[in-house]
Amino acid sequence: MIIEALIAITFVASMAVLLAPDEWAGRLAAALSLLPIVGSLYMWSRFDATGNALTGGDPAFETTVQWLELGGYTLNWHVGVDGIGLPLVVLTTVLTTLAIVSAWASIDDRQSQFYGLMLFMEANLLGVFTALDFFVWFVFWEAVLLPMYFLIGVWGGPRRKYAAIKFFVYTNIASLAMFIGFIALVFGLGDSVSSLDMPAIAGALRAGELGSLFGIPAATLRSVAFVAMFLGFAVKVPIVPFHTWLPDAHVEAPSPVSVMLAGVLLKMGTYALLRFNFTMLPETATQFAVPIALIAVISVIYGAMLALAQQDLKRIVAYSSVSSMGYVILGLIAYTTYGVGGATFQMIAHGLISGLMFMSVGVMYNTTHTRMVGDMSGMADRMPVTAGIFVAGAFGYMGLPLMAGFAGEFFIFKGAFESTVHAAMPLFTAAAMFGIVIVAGYLLFAMQRTLFGSFRLETDYEVGPAPLSETAPLAVLLVTIIVLGVAPDLFFGMIQDAVDPLLEFGGDLS
């Protein structure tokens, strides 16, 4: 019941904040958002899952309640967490609180609605990462989009309307494609499943029980559904060439929202890819190994190159997210313990690091009212703490050892080199590693231009150190990143436990 309680508390909190007066909505939201953190940490402490929830493992805190029956298919309320879900739950709760706190300084309009929507989004994100019934999962998945749409559209920058609509349209069309693909699979399974339970479907699909549908043979159906679902999730991740909504959304969104967007929402895409495409249709995934790996490498390189060409700090971080997500895909397609596990770990690590980066950019923007690399210089003089954390975060991005990013990328590369899905995988891995060099290039370049040198921004207002409410979350995040970098086993153990079972399938890995 703990998962239900967690989601319900967050929902209630969001409603309470929505109705609270603007003056103390931010404080109330931060205070209330501690409850999910406590809950998720409690879950972590009592975590006893074994194996992967979808491949016959035993998830923790599992609940199944029959919801409704529709033409022979039962829809259940089925939730539970395994080693993949729990780290993301913890990430979500922690990052939401930090984002809420960091918003205190910058959000001064319709605050109760802002914080209410943040908490509402958190509740649905928790649902996404815990749901084990497709229908429940899909409801939460779509429900995440609504608050995001408003958060970008209402509190965003000058082109917020364009960005919000673009985000909404892209992700909804993607959802439709994914939905149709998945439902086609379920229909194709025929009588072998009687519910939309994800473990049951995954089991049936992995056991090869897919039949033909409307005369389409099983093999074609499987490939088409895989592609449809992959496209649907790829938009969310995002992967080149479906990434164009991301920079717009990030640039226009207020920094706390960017934190959530990069930190958690992008992980929904990779999480879903892992849960659906790579867990349920592993054979098909390995058949498509080359194109997928190719797309992953292109995302890495092309995203990094685009970042190199940007002047806006937020855009730089946004494109570097595209690049980082390429690594995750590469790890997933590797189909090794380290590859998939590292990808999962990288989701957490990137969530924290990109959150840190967006937050510190936001702090600087709140002070200087600009994000242009060319406008700023010598920020380290005026905002030493923020600048320091920014530098630390950037090094985390570059994969500096002892930071979480290093652990994630290292695992991925290790797993990808070991991969046997295709002979060319080492080649792709090597190409992807080249991306790190570009990342280092543009981050160092940006830091050098903005943080060091003499301060030359001419403003009619004081540019000084940021308030505690802005720097404290940064510090917390930095500490977390370092802790995870030093001791990746905090999460990696349970991730490995959950990942291993899904690598055992009848397909040909050679």
Added chain:
Amino acid sequence: MVPVQWYLLLATAVFCIGLFGILTRKNALLFLMSVELMLNAANINLVAFSAYWGNVTGQTFSLFTMALAAAEVAVGIGIILVLYRNFDDVDVTLAREMRW
């Protein structure tokens, strides 16, 4: 005895006359009259086939049809009256406040 098909033909003819009136007339009152023709075409059928089948269902129903036709006219004329007050005419094509 008049063969029952003739009634059917008569009813269809009356119905078509009414339909023709609806399609060609712009005056709301003529429109109403055309609708009455169409309803009475139904009545012809009902009464004729009531006799043909030897039950009174059709006849009784035709009474209801008449009652409803009358009520419809009552409401219709009321609407036409307010139409006249607002548009100074009973031409149905004049009311074009909204896009059709």
Added chain:
Amino acid sequence: MNQWIAIGALGLVGVGIPIGMMVVSALLRPSVSEQGKTVIYESGEVPTGTAHVQFNIQYYMVALLFVVFDVETVLIFPWTMIYRSALEQGATLGQILAPMLVFIGILVVGLVWAWRNGAVEWVKSPRANRAKTERQS
């Protein structure tokens, strides 16, 4: 069917007699054209305005009421016809009378409402007119 032949015959005669009289008259009567004779009668004055004057809305209200009640009589008539024979064949009052009482009761509610809202109130003065029939936003 011969009944209706006879009735139709009376209809023919009923039309024929007036037409016959018209024909006879047309043969007999003179026709003296003279200016001013064909002016419509308005108490000897020169007619003003159109003859199709706007008339009181009350006429329409009455017509509406009539349509309602007249049509209801269509539904009452079959009932009156079978009422007694149904009773003789053993129908109870609850079966044969109560539905009609309900029907008439609903009619009466309508009549009472129309009455109270001035549908059957003829115009008395412009002020009363405004109060009763122009009661709107």
Added chain:
Amino acid sequence: MTPLQIQLPTWAAVAPTLLLGLTALVLLLVDSIDPDSTRPTALAGVATLGSLAALAVAGWYLLAGTGQQGGAIELYGGSVVVDGLSLFFTVVVSSVVAMVSLASYDYLRDRTYQAEFYSLVMLAATGMSLMASSGSLATVFVSLELASLPSYALVAFLKKNRGSVEAGLKYFLVGAVSSAVLAFGISLVYAVTGSLLLSDVASAIGSAGDLVGVAGVGVVMIAGGFAFKTASVPFHFWAPEAYEGAPAPISAFLSSASKAAGFAVAFRVFAVAFPIDAVVPMGIDWPLLFAVLAVVTMTLGNFAAATQENVKRMLAYSSVGHAGYALIGLAALSGSGPNGNVMGASMAHLLVYGFMNTGAFLFIAMVEHWEIGRTFEDYNGLATRAPVACLAMTVFMFSLAGLPPFGGFLSKYALFYEAIQGGFWWLAAVGAINSALSLFYYSRVVKAMWIEDPTGGFDLGATPLGLYAAVMVAAVGTLLLLPAFGPVVETAQSAATALFA
């Protein structure tokens, strides 16, 4: 629970309908006591209580299994049938009426003829509830007219407003023609079968012999009559005008309750009187007819809605589009398929639609009450002044578009899903594509309210309590129908399955 038939006399099965009708009479009597004074509270209260009472009784019957366990209850020689379908739609109609009555309290403030308004609404509701219970084509026609005639007057209720009058005129013109068409269709079916009772028609139509052509024309004409009531092609012309011009609570009433009742009667007539097994081999392929109508209706409604600048008109066209979705319940039928499930899903969609669409139109009523304006631009930044109401409207819009966290998603999903199960995957596909398109114009409203900057200050005045309450009830209903969809769809499907039995 003991079956109700044992506890109450048989005639009590129509109690919900009778309650609605009685409320109308009580309203007239209340007004007759002193016609010159208006008592908004008393009138709105009586109307709301009456519809709630009908809702309660119908809901109780539905739960108690009246007319469902042990077969339908037939009254008056079978001309009125009380079963799951009729009770289900009575619930839909009476809940919509309750919301509309509640909302009209504020909308009608300072207007005259309030008692007339409420009693016309209740009379129309009586007709709609009776439509759902019609067991004979005679009852079908009478109840359909009983529902239509007050509606004509209600649409033209604002008689000094040219838009309202024009709407009333167009609604009336199309309605009069289609009722004449329906009557003629009924007369043709009677000519072929010699009966108006649905069950007798069903048993006699198979032996139409030479008259099969006449029967076919009759069936098509009856379908046309229902198309008017449900605002489907080809009798949909009235819908945009009537919904735009009518007082907004009436738009809500017509587009939700009236449409639901139209479908109720269409479901029953076509499922019972024209059994697919019997008439399709004769060449009267009405499922195909409805399939074509469904595709055309939903496509036309959605595309037209996408081009509108006026919010109310956009909703009006979207209502046409939703009629297209609901038509799937009549289209995706086949001789052997899971017909009850498809039709039941359509019924459930209509229930959910009743809440979300009523809510949306009542929000428009609130906007009209505030005198803000009618286009998308006029809604800009409305959320800064009325966040709670705008939140509710957002729920309605996204639910209408079929986004997951709301009732509209599940009902659309169930509908398309059952259509696919019935083998009509192309209908579901057209529906899904249209649904995706609809998101575009629904989100425009949301975008205007929340994201655009207000062009000027809003002077909203006092809070209209009744309207607010009604909108909130609709919003909560839309949300609750997501978790509570299970029993709803099960009830609907078992009711629909009973029709085909």
Added chain:
Amino acid sequence: MDGLLLQSGTTTPTGTANATANASAGGPVTTLPETISGALGLSGTLGDVVGGLLGAFLIANIMLGMTALAGPWAKRKITAAFTDRIAVNRIGPFGLLIIVADAVRLLSKELIVPDGVDRPAWDLAPIILPFSALLGFAVIPLGSGLQLADPETGIVFAFAAASIASLGLVMAGYASNNKYSLLGALRSIAQNLAYEIPLVVTAASVIIFAGTFQTSEIVAAQTETLVTIAGVAIPGWYAFVNPFAFVLFVVANLAEIGRNPFDIPEAPTEIVAGYQTEYSSVYFVLFYLGEFIHIFLGGALIAVLFLGGPAGPVLPGFVWMVIKMWAFFLFTQWARSAVPRVRIDQLIEIGWKGMLVLSFANLVLTAILVGVIA
């Protein structure tokens, strides 16, 4: 009612239209056309047509004769008697030949067609009025076998035929292009509407007793002895059974035919002559004729429904019928001289608030009484 509507009936086509009608074809009486065709030795459709035409001609001429007597002569004499004058007495015995003189005079007058009249309607209106009144007589049993037809729907047909007159009045008023005419037409409509329902509903209360619409049956039903007082058997005329309905019916009938005190459609002192203002010559004669036949039709209806039709002691049926019709005519002329005309608003109030309520009360009470007694 339910039984009527819902009985599914036999679903096999009988092929013979209204079998029940045929069963009672001709009713209990032999109709005039049958007598005539029988006398001529004709049969079949030809016999029906010839008999029908001859019978119709006979009936119409009886009515024309009565009207000729009543209009130019009796009316003047009666009015004169009320005002203690002499009236026509120069031409013929009792001035009876004034009928001929008046007929010639009116027929040979110039017909003036005013400016702007709506021609077809203006010409048709004078035909419709007498037509409607004459048509009503088709089902009236005039006694002594003088009944043209006896359909099942007899009395309803009579009401329907009589109502066509309203159409003629409206056509006349509307087509005349005259404000007085229009007002007169509208008044006549308002009046007819207001009193039509009490009239019909009161008739319905009588039909509860008779249980049939067939005029001959209604008449037959009234022959039973109601009560015997001092050896004289009082027949069960509905005027005796339900005097309240009788009074209502007579009053409503007065209004229906537009006689005093309900003659406001013409109301010479208010709107000149109402709908007939612009009519002259033979057109005027036709209006006049129509009105008088209407009076007699009203009397005939009263006689059939309440006074036992042609029944009566000693004298032949036809004579009794004529006596009853003339009695009603006398009553209208008496009212014309004795009762002041009501105002239009009084008329409407009496109609809608008085007569309608009373007639419904009468119907309900009659139904309850019949039900309780039965």
